[in-house]
Amino acid sequence: MTGDTPTAFLVGATSMVAQHLAEQYAMDGWSLVLAARDATECRLLAEDIRIRFGADVRVVPFLAEDPHTHAAAVAEVVREEACPAVTLVLLGQISTSPADAYDPAAARRMVDANYTSTVSLVTHLLPALERTPGAAIGFVTSVAGDRGRAGNYLYGSAKAAVNVFAQGLRARLHPLGVHVLTVKLGFVDTRLSYGRAPRWMVMSPARAARSIRRAVSRRVDIAYIPWFWRWIMLLIRVIPEGAFKRLPAR
Amino acid sequence: MRVAPTAAVQHLAVEQRLSGWGRWPMTSTSVFRAERLREVADIVRSIAPDATIIARGVGTAYGDAATNDHAFALDIRALNKLIAFDEERGTLACQGGVTLQAVLDTVLPRGWFISVSPGTSKSTVAGCFACDVHGKNHHTAGSFAEYVEEIHLLTGDGSVTICSPSRDPELFWATAGGMGMTGVILQLTLRLKRVETSFMRVRYRKLRDLDETFAALGEPATETYSVAWIDCLARGATLGRSVLGLGEHATLDQLDARQRSAPLARVRGRNLRVPFTPPSGLMSTTAMRIFNAAYYASRPSGSEPQIEPATGYFYPLDSVENWNTLYGRRGFVEYQFVAPMNAAHEVLRFILERLSRTGHASFLSVVKRMRRGNPGPLSFPAEGYTLAVDIPNGGPTLLPMLRQFDDRVAAAGGRVYLAKDSRLGPEHLDRMYPRRREWAAVVARADPTRRFGSTLERRLGLRDA
Numbered sequence: 001m002t003g004d005t006p007t008a009f010l011v012g013a014t015s016m017v018a019q020h021l022a023e024q025y026a027m028d029g030w031s032l033v034l035a036a037r038d039a040t041e042c043r044l045l046a047e048d049i050r051i052r053f054g055a056d057v058r059v060v061p062f063l064a065e066d067p068h069t070h071a072a073a074v075a076e077v078v079r080e081e082a083c084p085a086v087t088l089v090l091l092g093q094i095s096t097s098p099a100d101a102y103d104p105a106a107a108r109r110m111v112d113a114n115y116t117s118t119v120s121l122v123t124h125l126l127p128a129l130e131r132t133p134g135a136a137i138g139f140v141t142s143v144a145g146d147r148g149r150a151g152n153y154l155y156g157s158a159k160a161a162v163n164v165f166a167q168g169l170r171a172r173l174h175p176l177g178v179h180v181l182t183v184k185l186g187f188v189d190t191r192l193s194y195g196r197a198p199r200w201m202v203m204s205p206a207r208a209a210r211s212i213r214r215a216v217s218r219r220v221d222i223a224y225i226p227w228f229w230r231w232i233m234l235l236i237r238v239i240p241e242g243a244f245k246r247l248p249a250r
Numbered sequence: 251m252r253v254a255p256t257a258a259v260q261h262l263a264v265e266q267r268l269s270g271w272g273r274w275p276m277t278s279t280s281v282f283r284a285e286r287l288r289e290v291a292d293i294v295r296s297i298a299p300d301a302t303i304i305a306r307g308v309g310t311a312y313g314d315a316a317t318n319d320h321a322f323a324l325d326i327r328a329l330n331k332l333i334a335f336d337e338e339r340g341t342l343a344c345q346g347g348v349t350l351q352a353v354l355d356t357v358l359p360r361g362w363f364i365s366v367s368p369g370t371s372k373s374t375v376a377g378c379f380a381c382d383v384h385g386k387n388h389h390t391a392g393s394f395a396e397y398v399e400e401i402h403l404l405t406g407d408g409s410v411t412i413c414s415p416s417r418d419p420e421l422f423w424a425t426a427g428g429m430g431m432t433g434v435i436l437q438l439t440l441r442l443k444r445v446e447t448s449f450m451r452v453r454y455r456k457l458r459d460l461d462e463t464f465a466a467l468g469e470p471a472t473e474t475y476s477v478a479w480i481d482c483l484a485r486g487a488t489l490g491r492s493v494l495g496l497g498e499h500a501t502l503d504q505l506d507a508r509q510r511s512a513p514l515a516r517v518r519g520r521n522l523r524v525p526f527t528p529p530s531g532l533m534s535t536t537a538m539r540i541f542n543a544a545y546y547a548s549r550p551s552g553s554e555p556q557i558e559p560a561t562g563y564f565y566p567l568d569s570v571e572n573w574n575t576l577y578g579r580r581g582f583v584e585y586q587f588v589a590p591m592n593a594a595h596e597v598l599r600f601i602l603e604r605l606s607r608t609g610h611a612s613f614l615s616v617v618k619r620m621r622r623g624n625p626g627p628l629s630f631p632a633e634g635y636t637l638a639v640d641i642p643n644g645g646p647t648l649l650p651m652l653r654q655f656d657d658r659v660a661a662a663g664g665r666v667y668l669a670k671d672s673r674l675g676p677e678h679l680d681r682m683y684p685r686r687r688e689w690a691a692v693v694a695r696a697d698p699t700r701r702f703g704s705t706l707e708r709r710l711g712l713r714d715a
Contacts, residue, residue, distance in 0.1 A: 016285060016328070041286045044345070048331035052356050096260040191285050195262030 007031045009077045011062055011121060012090035014041040016190040017140065020209035021088060026055035033084065035062035035073045064091065064117035065109065074124040083128035086216060087137040089118055094155050094192055107154055114158030119165060133177030136216050139166045140183045143224065146233040147244070170221060182222045183212055186229040261293050263322055271574050272312040272672060273581030274643050277319035277705050281306070285328045287345070290434055291408035294701060297322055302703030305434040307347060307374030311381060312584040313672030314705035315429055321703065324434065326376065332356060333437065340442040341399060346376030346435040351568075353440070354561070359514050362442040363499065363560070365397035371565045376435035381669035382427030382629040385564070386475035386497065389619045393631050395426035396624050402437035406701030410436065419625070424692040427629035429668055429706060431713060432696045447513040449500040450475075450563040453555040456546070460490025460602065464595055467619045467635065473498050475563075477618045481546055482602060482611035482639050483539045490602050492617060493549045500557055509557065516561065521568075527575045535609030542613060577642050582612070583672055585652060586638035588620055589664035594635035597662045601655055605639065610648055615639040627685035627692075630667045638670065649673060668706065676711040690715060 008025040010018050013034035022032055026049045036042040039061060046057040060076045063069050077084050093113040100106040118139065122129075129135060144152055145159030163182055170180035187193045189202040203226050215223040224230035239247075263280035282293045282303075297303055303322040317323065329347040336342075340362055342353060350364055351371040357363070368383035379401065384393045391397075400414035403425060413422040425432045453473075457463045463478060475497035484491050502513055567573050574582070589597040598617070605611040616638050623632045641648065656678045659666060665682035666674050680686055690713050700713070707713055 014286065038286060038288070040288065044287065044331045044333070047333060051332045051335050191261075191283070194283055195264045199264075 005029060005031045005056070006085035007033060007077065009033045009035070009084040009087040010090065011035045011073070011088070012092065012140075014038050014045060015090050015092075016205035017185075017188060017208050017212070018088070018090045019045055020206045021090075021212060022049055022057075023052075024209055024213060025086075026053040026057070029055075031056040031058075033058045033060060033073075033077050035060045035069075035076075037061070037063050062091075062117075062121075064093075064113040067120055070117065070120045071124050074121065074128070078125070078128045081128055082132045083125055083135050083137075085135055087125065087135070088140065088212070088216075089121065089138065090140045091118055091121075092140075092142070092155075092159075094152065100154075110154045111158050114155060115161045115165075118162055122165075122169065129173060129178055130176055136179040136181060136219070137169075137173075138181035138183060138212065138216055139163075140185060140212065141166075143184050143186050143229045143233050145184065147236050179216075179219045181215055181220060183215060184222065184224050184229065184233075186224070186226055186232075261289065261296055268309070268317045268323065269581070270309060270311045270313045270315060270317065270672065272584055272643070273574055273577070273579075274583065275314055275672060275705070277314065277317040279318045279321065279323045279705075281323045281325050283325040283328065287329060287436065290324070290326070290329070290404055290436065291410075293324055294404065294406065294434065295408045297701075299699065303701060304704040304707075305346075305376065305380075305430050305702075307377035308349065308372050310370055310373045310377065312670040313668075314709065315381070315669055315671075316377070317705045318703060319705045319708075326434065327374065329436065330374075337362075340444060341439055342442060343437065343439040344375060345437050347374050349374055350378065355516065357442055358445075358448050358516055358560075361445060361514060363445045365441060365443045366391060366394045367564045368394075369565065370568055371561070372568060375438055375440065379426060379435055379438060380428060380430045382624075382626055382631070383669065384620070384631045386477045386495075386618070388631055389476060389621050390471050390474050392621060393426075393624060393629060395423075395626060395629065397441045398426075399439040399441055401425060401435055401439075403433045403696075404436050405433040406697040406699050411696075415625075420692050421696055423624070423626045424628070424689055424696070426624070426626035427668075428626075428689070428693065429628070429712065430704060431693045431702050431707060433702060445499045445514075445560075446502045447500045447505060447509070448516055448560050449505060449509060449513075449557050450497045450560050451500040451504055451555050452495055452497040452558055452563060453553040454549060455494045455496070455553050456549055456551055457492045457494060459488060460595070460599055463490050463492045463494070463617065464598075464635075466494050467617065472496070477616050479545075480602075480615045480617045480637070481542045482605045482615040483535070483542050483609065484546075485606045489606065490598070491546060493546065497563060499560070505557060522570045524570065524572050524575045527579055535611075538612050539609075545613070577612075577640075580643040582643050583641045583648065583652070584638065584670040585641060585655065586636060586667040586670045587655070587659045587664050588630065588632050588634050588636040588667070589659060589662045590632070590634040593662035593664070597658050597664065598635065598637055600658055601637065604651060604654070605641075608647060608651060610641050610645075610651060612640045612642060627689035628668070628683055630665060630669070632665065634664065636667075638667075668710075671706070674710060676709070676714075679710050679712070686712070687715065 008030050014036040042059050046059045060073045061069050062073050141159040141162050144156040145163050166182045187197040187202045188208045211225045263282045265280045268279040269276045284290045304318045306316040306323045326347045329345040331345045333343040367385040378394045382395045403411050473496040478492040478494040480492040620631050660678045660681040
């Protein structure tokens, strides 16, 4: 993109995994464009990376519910019709209150945050993606998208939607030499799992970031991180619906 | 500056068995974790009106300073961003959760060092300020807080106050060594020190007994850094024998050709890890006595200055990540005090005699001269001599012996270091820290609803009027 240094475009840049990705790319000499809702936190991250690595870092707002920011973010990264070498979408939000299940506005916000905003972003980026052979775009979703559970079907279904969207995109972009990665994350040691998952099961955000980078460079299609979730979800998907609906809501 | 509350995000606290570095006492503390700056105010305001919370960094305080039994703690380690680095003036603004190691990773390659360093680089800068740590250069340079230009402090109501020695100095100095009682230190600005290389030029002197040790420590300082490893288990004529290390930042011309090719290289050695907690018996007194004697004998008598990497000189224990587990499941107690010049010799002699007679001591003991303290009412350093000793925990004689030491130290006009303390009683507090009530009044004004508390604070009645 910008001469020699490749650019990594991180959407949802202030999550813990994204912060480690940003640090790791910067350490390897990449330029960065960070898009996030929390402008303060994003600026803090950007300045920290500039100071520590001397990297070229730009910050751009991205709010799920504000489509103008989607177009503006894409405009920031597209140069001469080409898209960044790597785009990683880490958008997402969990519901923290059980009362949200009865709140249509909250439900809609969840779908926007976890799915619709991703679709919007990619739609804006698509022309540039199609013109940049060798580029990669990754969607960091969740194992929760593999089967709907009583406990988080809004989040899970939105992630499932992203997974299928990415699948279609993969087939569309493959002939053009553009790689589409889907990362299904298990429990990572962040606020999403803190106090909600047993501590021994959680993976550090730094390790998750390294695994994601590896999956990008190896041009993996669908990655389960950590790896054992592939087999856990295989088993979970195989349980007949009649039995699954009777399982206690975890 | 009011930090705006976020949309309703439920913060969860996870109950954990939490201790300090000495792994004793164990507490049951519910720990919140802040991942973003704006979450700190939310979390502090979210706890019940009668509950308290303590900010916690890495937990390198030896005792219960960063624990809060049956109450809350706030893990600030994710608030670890560097904010601004002025390479002309040598100042670094950063969030409270930045560790000293992270500071050095950025500043040392560019020719700067931390002005005052404690014995580990694992600690957060907020923790260093809240304990007002000191280092091998206290006798020439003073303590950590004296090199902090300003802090951003989040107080009990969630608002943020910026204070410095010239702006709300009362609150600044109450926070220096204030053990987290004034609030959460979100950000600080450090004044760094210019260095030419990442090496130190060190010479060692062997001293045969306490008199020689004192004589050597009392000599006018020629080097910036000075600390004596003292054999706490030596008896009789050898009581108080020590190895004094005197250090200076090496200049470019003092390096050999190979070092000069990369003068600011940060030598990060391979980190060792103790793989499991050994049975407590590994640190037996006999073993320690033999070890100490062998170590002392092995030190060269004449002292040619040698060049060592700075990180090894300042942070010798950091290369064994979890060395505290060597003390076994019972953990250890760290006793550190400072006694004024006129009384120090007598107090040290008494304490060393007791330690070596009872066998309550270990390899890690240091003695150092300190210069005058700073305006912080609860700041530990004061003019005199300080002794710090690790003591394996256990046995019925340990705690009564330490209370005897407290009596002696207090009677001599000295004090115990709260950042290392796990068992001091409230009865000695006001004698050891005569300005404590003055400090408590400032804290009460900053935190009227008593949002901030800790196991240490309750044990000592630190905030009581």
